Amino acid sequence: MDIIVCIKQVPDTAEIKINPETNTLMREGVPSIINPFDLHALEAAVRIKEDVGARVTALTMGPPQAESSLREAISMGADDAVLLSDRAFAGSDTWATSYALAGAIRKLGADIVFCGKQAIDGDTAQVGPETAEFLDIPHVSYVRRIEWIRDGAVRVQRLMDEGYDVVESPLPVLLTVVKELNQPRMPSLKGKIAAKKAQVRIMGKADIGADEDSLGLKGSPTKVKSIFAPGTKTGRMMIEGGPEEQVDILIKELRKIKCL
Amino acid sequence: MDYFLDEEQLMIRDLARQIAEEKIMPVRAELDEREEFPWDIMNALAQSDFFGLYIPGEYGGLGKGGFELSIAIEELSRACLGVSTSYAANALGTYPILLFGSEEQKKKYLPDIASGRRLVAFALTEANAGSDAAGVQTTARPDGDEYVLNGTKQWITNGGEAEIYTVIAITDRAKGARGASAFIVEKGTPGFTFGKKENKMGIRASSTRELIFEDCRIPKENLIGRQGMGFIVAMKTLDKSRTGVGAQGVGVAQGAFEAAVSFAKERRQFGAPVISFQAVQHMLADMAAQIEAARALVYSVARYIDSGAKDVSKESAMAKLFATDVAMKVTVDAVQVMGGSGYMREYPVEKMMRDAKILQIYEGTNQIQRNIIGQSLIKESAKKRQGG
Ligand SMILES: Cc1cc2nc3c(=O)[nH]c(=O)nc-3n(C[C@H](O)[C@H](O)[C@H](O)COP(=O)(O)OP(=O)(O)OC[C@H]3O[C@@H](n4cnc5c(N)ncnc54)[C@H](O)[C@@H]3O)c2cc1C
Numbered sequence: 001m002d003i004i005v006c007i008k009q010v011p012d013t014a015e016i017k018i019n020p021e022t023n024t025l026m027r028e029g030v031p032s033i034i035n036p037f038d039l040h041a042l043e044a045a046v047r048i049k050e051d052v053g054a055r056v057t058a059l060t061m062g063p064p065q066a067e068s069s070l071r072e073a074i075s076m077g078a079d080d081a082v083l084l085s086d087r088a089f090a091g092s093d094t095w096a097t098s099y100a101l102a103g104a105i106r107k108l109g110a111d112i113v114f115c116g117k118q119a120i121d122g123d124t125a126q127v128g129p130e131t132a133e134f135l136d137i138p139h140v141s142y143v144r145r146i147e148w149i150r151d152g153a154v155r156v157q158r159l160m161d162e163g164y165d166v167v168e169s170p171l172p173v174l175l176t177v178v179k180e181l182n183q184p185r186m187p188s189l190k191g192k193i194a195a196k197k198a199q200v201r202i203m204g205k206a207d208i209g210a211d212e213d214s215l216g217l218k219g220s221p222t223k224v225k226s227i228f229a230p231g232t233k234t235g236r237m238m239i240e241g242g243p244e245e246q247v248d249i250l251i252k253e254l255r256k257i258k259c260l
Numbered sequence: 261m262d263y264f265l266d267e268e269q270l271m272i273r274d275l276a277r278q279i280a281e282e283k284i285m286p287v288r289a290e291l292d293e294r295e296e297f298p299w300d301i302m303n304a305l306a307q308s309d310f311f312g313l314y315i316p317g318e319y320g321g322l323g324k325g326g327f328e329l330s331i332a333i334e335e336l337s338r339a340c341l342g343v344s345t346s347y348a349a350n351a352l353g354t355y356p357i358l359l360f361g362s363e364e365q366k367k368k369y370l371p372d373i374a375s376g377r378r379l380v381a382f383a384l385t386e387a388n389a390g391s392d393a394a395g396v397q398t399t400a401r402p403d404g405d406e407y408v409l410n411g412t413k414q415w416i417t418n419g420g421e422a423e424i425y426t427v428i429a430i431t432d433r434a435k436g437a438r439g440a441s442a443f444i445v446e447k448g449t450p451g452f453t454f455g456k457k458e459n460k461m462g463i464r465a466s467s468t469r470e471l472i473f474e475d476c477r478i479p480k481e482n483l484i485g486r487q488g489m490g491f492i493v494a495m496k497t498l499d500k501s502r503t504g505v506g507a508q509g510v511g512v513a514q515g516a517f518e519a520a521v522s523f524a525k526e527r528r529q530f531g532a533p534v535i536s537f538q539a540v541q542h543m544l545a546d547m548a549a550q551i552e553a554a555r556a557l558v559y560s561v562a563r564y565i566d567s568g569a570k571d572v573s574k575e576s577a578m579a580k581l582f583a584t585d586v587a588m589k590v591t592v593d594a595v596q597v598m599g600g601s602g603y604m605r606e607y608p609v610e611k612m613m614r615d616a617k618i619l620q621i622y623e624g625t626n627q628i629q630r631n632i633i634g635q636s637l638i639k640e641s642a643k644k645r646q647g648g
């Protein structure tokens with residue numbers, strides 16, 4: 001069985017700041033991590049490999065430095081890594097991203113494609129389902145449990161607001177996963193050593209036989225009108241005095257704004 | 261200090277540290293309180309290949325040495341000695357097979373040990389055989405194709421949890437020091453049972469139990485090395501593993517020191533952080549210097565042993581003795597620096613102080629380490645005199 005896990009390298013949003021002038025993310029100097037949901041996707045793939053045998057390929061589209069997240073994926077059990085990288089991909093919205101990912105997946109071939117539920121930076125949750133549409137294969141989103149895989153089919157549980165659905169699908173299928181699915185493992189020492197030595201395959205627009213007009217900014221129908229950070233109400237007050245005095249003032253102030 | 265670790269050694273250190281911080285620190289107080297064996301953490305260490313660190317590649321390990329093992333033990337000990345004891349006892353139990361086992365024994369046991377599928381324990385101590393290992397009373401009587409074991413081992417780390425035991429027993433009492441032999445005994449062998457789990461001062465996450473042998477029959481091929489080599493197997497095993505106990509000392513001291521420094525920076529008395537008082541600074545300075553000296557010694561000895569040096573009893577005894585005395589002193593001082601808070605369970609240092617004490621006792625008390633060093637000194641000076 002061949003499994004592809006789509007991983008996205010994202011800025012560690014716990015550490016990120018917004019540029020107040022352009023209202024865009026300030027990525028400089030912010031550590032990059034694998035999108036947390038994608039770690040659950042990778043763990044699911046590696047467990048299938050351990051249970052029934054499979055070849056697990058980690059796939060990311062991004063700039064050359066995204067290679068580090070592919071090596072990390074190998075240290076956690078992926079067998080191969082493919083970096084989809086080309087200047088022509090720059091400025092892709094979710095449509096163009098999915099188009100390119102689908103092109104690579106078609107070339108590589110897969111019985112199961114795993115994606116995270118959503119990326120913690122872009123947050124759209126569109127790339128998984130869109131990629132499945134481009135591939136013309138079924139998808140199940142928000143997978144919280146894989147019940148079984150056999151005879152060219154899979155049965156999974158899809159997380160819903162109240163409870164879950166049980167869904168069966170033929171293979172190939174694309175699954176997007178939620179955190180409830182599993183607990184991602186730590187890297188292993190053998191994996192880390194392998195990751196250091198591993199060859200990361202690089203694919204560009206020619207390798208996926210892409211239509212130039214569907215790539216990057218040109219292929220992105222999304223037009224951003226404006227980006228802004230919603231204003232936050234600020235205001236603070238430093239309370240002075242001994243502990244008892246401070247408590248009295250605090251209580252008075254909280255009463256004033258009807259919090260008490 | 262930079263000890264010029266190579267790339268893979270840094271990888272080992274960093275991953276061990278990550279496991280320590282993410283998996284061990286959040287649960288160590290609870291494991292201690294409940295005296296719970298840390299299976300989740302053992303499984304995480306297994307999945308990350310730590311059990312195979314020092315086992316050759318052909319048996320599924322990483323083929324590293326005692327130095328890399330020490331680095332891993334140090335990092336785990338910085339978080340919790342109970343966990344690191346459970347981990348390190350595997351190496352103690354495995355060395356007899358690694359050093360003296362037959363090819364068949366290695367093929368049969370080492371892959372499972374390297375993968376962490378089966379834990380290991382080493383059983384020498386008995387009620388009447390502590391420092392004086394020659395007092396072993398457990399017997400292994402040859403009987404056809406088998407040995408029949410009778411007797412009780414006491415205070416065996418990983419007892420009950422481990423599935424593979426390396427056991428020292430008397431095969432021929434008349435032969436004295438040449439009368440003991442080492443055996444592999446698997447959990448589940450009829451006649452092999454466990455006593456109750458001990459209730460301990462420290463390292464409470466580790467399990468310590470009696471092993472009880474009542475007409476326990478094991479096949480002849482479970483003899484490690486030759487009959488009569490039991491004490492040699494035991495002594496060479498301890499020579500090899502003692503630096504690991506030293507590394508535990510370095511780790512727990514480092515953990516206590518870090519807690520003390522960060523507390524002393526925050527805690528204010530007389531209008532200033534207590535770290536600004538020179539008397540406190542001097543304590544911290546002594547702690548830092550002692551830890552660095554201990555680390556330098558442990559690393560040097562581990563590298564010396566890995567170089568293939570023949571007689572390492574003196575050096576490994578020094579590493580164990582010095583680093584574990586440092587651990588005791590530093591953990592006591594860490595509690596002192598933190599005052600009443602240091603004495604409270606909300607902070608990790610009271611546990612570290614309780615835990616550290618075992619390091620001066622097991623794998624040969626520190627008095628016995630001094631004896632070993634002393635005997636080496638006598639031997640060396642005798643040799644010198646002979647040489648002229
Ligand atoms: C108009 C527009 C312009 C943009 N321009 C740029 C730009 O110039 N530069 C830029 O960096 N970003 C740009 N983006 C952001 C980029 O489109 C999205 O980050 C990307 O399409 C993924 O969408 P998402 O983050 O919402 O992912 P989601 O749809 O939330 O992600 C779901 C899952 O899809 C998979 N996935 C998502 N992205 C990738 C990937 N790249 N490789 C592998 N798997 C993936 C992962 O498994 C992930 O968990 C732009 C977005 C828009 C709307």
Ligand SMILES: Cc1cc2nc3c(=O)[nH]c(=O)nc-3n(C[C@H](O)[C@H](O)[C@H](O)COP(=O)(O)OP(=O)(O)OC[C@H]3O[C@@H](n4cnc5c(N)ncnc54)[C@H](O)[C@@H]3O)c2cc1C
Pocket residue numbers: 349381382383384385389390391392414415416417418460468618621622623624625626627628631
């Ligand atoms: C938590 C724990 C885990 C253990 N795990 C294991 C294990 O996995 N496997 C195993 O085989 N054993 C294990 N042991 C046993 C441990 O190695 C012994 O406790 C240790 O060797 C000391 O023996 P003893 O306790 O009988 O002390 P004793 O030998 O009774 O010593 C009592 C005191 O006398 C001193 N003393 C004794 N002889 C001399 C001498 N000749 N010169 C100077 N001083 C001397 C000692 O230093 C000590 O201070 C464990 C013990 C504990 C407490």
